[in-house]
Amino acid sequence: MSLLQVDDLHVTVDGKLILKGLTLTIEAGEVHAIMGPNGSGKSTLANVLAGRPGFEITSGTVNFEGVDLTPLEPHQRAHAGMFLAFQYPIEIPGVSNMEFLKAANDSQRAAAGLEARSAVEFMKSVRTLAESLDLNPDFLKRGVNEGFSGGERKRNEILQMLMLEPKLAVLDETDSGLDIDALQTVANGINRYHNSGNAVLLITHYQRLLNYVVPDQVHVLADGRILESGDRRLAEKLEAEGYAWVTA
Amino acid sequence: MGDGVTALDRLSSDVPDWLDRDAWARIKLNLEGPGAREHWKHSSLAKTLEALVGTERSVDEDLGELPNGVETLRFSEADSATLEVIRQRLAHRMDWSRYPLADVVNLIAQDGWMIRVRRSLDTPLIIDAPSGINSPVIIEIAPGAQVELHEVSHATGVQARLINIVIGRDAKLVHARHDFVSDCEHWQLLRVTLDDNASYQLHSHVVGARLRRIDCQILLEGNGATAELTGTGITNDGTHLDQRHVVEHIGRATTSRNKLHNIAKGKSRCTFNGRIHIHAGASGTDADLQNKNLALHESSEINTKPELEIYDDDVKCAHGATVGQLDEHALFYLGSRGIEPSLAKRLLCIGFITECIDGPLADELRGELLRHLDS
Numbered sequence: 001m002s003l004l005q006v007d008d009l010h011v012t013v014d015g016k017l018i019l020k021g022l023t024l025t026i027e028a029g030e031v032h033a034i035m036g037p038n039g040s041g042k043s044t045l046a047n048v049l050a051g052r053p054g055f056e057i058t059s060g061t062v063n064f065e066g067v068d069l070t071p072l073e074p075h076q077r078a079h080a081g082m083f084l085a086f087q088y089p090i091e092i093p094g095v096s097n098m099e100f101l102k103a104a105n106d107s108q109r110a111a112a113g114l115e116a117r118s119a120v121e122f123m124k125s126v127r128t129l130a131e132s133l134d135l136n137p138d139f140l141k142r143g144v145n146e147g148f149s150g151g152e153r154k155r156n157e158i159l160q161m162l163m164l165e166p167k168l169a170v171l172d173e174t175d176s177g178l179d180i181d182a183l184q185t186v187a188n189g190i191n192r193y194h195n196s197g198n199a200v201l202l203i204t205h206y207q208r209l210l211n212y213v214v215p216d217q218v219h220v221l222a223d224g225r226i227l228e229s230g231d232r233r234l235a236e237k238l239e240a241e242g243y244a245w246v247t248a
Numbered sequence: 249m250g251d252g253v254t255a256l257d258r259l260s261s262d263v264p265d266w267l268d269r270d271a272w273a274r275i276k277l278n279l280e281g282p283g284a285r286e287h288w289k290h291s292s293l294a295k296t297l298e299a300l301v302g303t304e305r306s307v308d309e310d311l312g313e314l315p316n317g318v319e320t321l322r323f324s325e326a327d328s329a330t331l332e333v334i335r336q337r338l339a340h341r342m343d344w345s346r347y348p349l350a351d352v353v354n355l356i357a358q359d360g361w362m363i364r365v366r367r368s369l370d371t372p373l374i375i376d377a378p379s380g381i382n383s384p385v386i387i388e389i390a391p392g393a394q395v396e397l398h399e400v401s402h403a404t405g406v407q408a409r410l411i412n413i414v415i416g417r418d419a420k421l422v423h424a425r426h427d428f429v430s431d432c433e434h435w436q437l438l439r440v441t442l443d444d445n446a447s448y449q450l451h452s453h454v455v456g457a458r459l460r461r462i463d464c465q466i467l468l469e470g471n472g473a474t475a476e477l478t479g480t481g482i483t484n485d486g487t488h489l490d491q492r493h494v495v496e497h498i499g500r501a502t503t504s505r506n507k508l509h510n511i512a513k514g515k516s517r518c519t520f521n522g523r524i525h526i527h528a529g530a531s532g533t534d535a536d537l538q539n540k541n542l543a544l545h546e547s548s549e550i551n552t553k554p555e556l557e558i559y560d561d562d563v564k565c566a567h568g569a570t571v572g573q574l575d576e577h578a579l580f581y582l583g584s585r586g587i588e589p590s591l592a593k594r595l596l597c598i599g600f601i602t603e604c605i606d607g608p609l610a611d612e613l614r615g616e617l618l619r620h621l622d623s
Contacts, residue, residue, distance in 0.1 A: 050580075050584050051580075051583075051584075052580050052584075053576065053580065073583065073589070074580055074583035074584050075583040075584075075585075075586050075587055075588050075589065075592075077584075078583070078584055078585055078586035079586050083584070084584050086581065086584075089581070090575075090577050090578055090581050092578050092581070092582075092595075092596065092599055093599055093603050094598065094599030094600055094601070094602035094603040095595050095596070095598060095599035095602070099595070100582070100585075100595070103582075103587050103591060103595060104582075104585035104586050104587055107585075107586045107587045107588060107591065108585075108586040111586065143599065160585060164585065164586070
């Protein structure tokens with residue numbers, strides 16, 4: 001049984017068909033990268049996997065460890081092991097990062113039938129994770145993403161991924177807007193997270209992240225469908241030649 | 249207003265020495281005037297008046313143990329010079345037509361307290377307001393003094409308070425106030441006058457009640473005076489909250505910040521009216537007023553109206569008011585981390601009010617507000 005099995009997926013947003021028969025299989029232990037021109041449907045795929053309202057599946061199937069994901073609410077998908085690192089993580093003023101992380105951790109542990117971790121132990125582990133991502137632990141006291149730079153927000157997403165330990169992490173352009181040092185830090189976080197029991201789906205415009213996080217498969221998504229798949233050399237070719245040869 | 253004015257027949261016609269002789273005469277005029285209709289659009293003036301005149305003055309008033317450096321005096325024990333000061337303080341820039349119940353409260357109370365803070369205080373000055381019609385209070389903060397004031401009340405039933413604060417030159421007052429009892433009808437007028445470079449911070453946290461109306465008027469008279477008003481309001485099912493802030497910029501280079509977040513739950517009514525009035529000659533004014541409201545239920549009623557009145561060109565002035573529901577993007581973000589919808593909504597509400605919780609008693613207040621949020 002595959003970790004994620006998407007078959008012939010059609011999705012509309014505001015009545016407009018965006019995904020037009022997308023098929024994708026991801027096994028545990030794999031890293032996949034999806035590249036593609038603007039407007040091809042990459043973020044739509046990420047959002048529909050996470051269950052964002054407003055993304056309507058008109059046909060096709062999405063199975064996660066053999067279970068139909070589509071009727072599940074976003075929090076239930078997270079409990080099942082799905083994680084989306086947002087392209088534009090939002091601010092939630094007044095809710096401290098630490099309070100948010102503890103609520104998320106407690107919710108997921110409760111759903112798994114586990115007791116909540118003690119506040120002291122939890123805070124200590126989160127601080128350690130933050131330091132490993134070059135995030136000042138003081139950020140944990142501030143509102144969620146409040147006043148964070150773009151790079152800090154992306155690292156905060158990686159912090160959440162490391163803390164929640166999902167089965168599938170979908171990273172929606174997590175590398176965009178990062179300088180070289182921050183990119184390496186994020187890549188280190190992804191590599192630390194990844195193991196034989198989970199999987200990563202990287203959505204990116206650039207090949208440079210794939211220098212640090214090596215994909216098992218690279219896919220080209222254009223006009224709502226995956227038109228080409230290959231190994232990491234496909235990303236290098238796209239970087240050199242663009243998408244015209246795929247979409248022609 | 250007919251029934252309410254009839255209720256005035258039960259009011260004593262004795263005008264105390266510390267009040268204008270024409271107080272009694274102007275009550276009826278003001279209660280029926282256009283100002284009353286405009287300023288009491290969302291609360292029943294007649295019902296409030298009826299409640300007040302049917303209530304005795306507070307009998308258990310006790311200012312308690314006061315910090316060193318504080319002197320108190322009953323209005324009834326004031327000498328003629330002090331009586332004149334009291335009369336002037338109460339009438340200073342007072343718009344009786346906007347606050348027609350002030351005379352009613354004064355006439356019921358018949359006496360009041362002058363509290364003089366002579367120097368900086370090591371401990372907070374605490375006013376624990378009892379049930380009933382409280383005696384009007386004048387608080388004078390001496391020039392240069394740094395003072396913290398805690399105004400609390402656990403009163404049930406009808407309660408009315410008039411607090412008049414005068415902050416001397418270069419003095420600073422941090423004022424924390426809260427009203428967390430819903431089982432009451434409450435009206436209050438808070439007036440604060442600031443001298444040169446004086447500073448005032450108000451941290452006000454309240455919940456709705458059977459009827460709760462809070463009027464607040466800030467007079468930035470002195471050059472360089474500053475006022476920061478921060479607060480939250482929560483109305484639960486069946487409750488009413490009406491808050492009105494008026495900030496008068498009169499001196500030069502004065503600054504005001506006014507930030508209020510309200511949450512309306514169930515079938516409740518939550519009103520805010522914020523007015524910034526920049527007088528001619530108040531050059532260099534910097535004023536900002538922001539009111540945000542969350543309606544958590546279809547039958548929750550929110551009224552908000554920011555108003556600007558500007559008579560000087562050299563000013564910076566901004567205002568904004570929003571009424572909305574919980575942010576769907578934020579709910580999705582929290583949900584994507586495994587947080588159930590009910591907890592996600594609670595977290596967003598907590599965040600919304602936490603943005604406006606600061607200053608003395610912040611931790612206690614947060615806990616108390618959360619209790620009302622969950623009730």
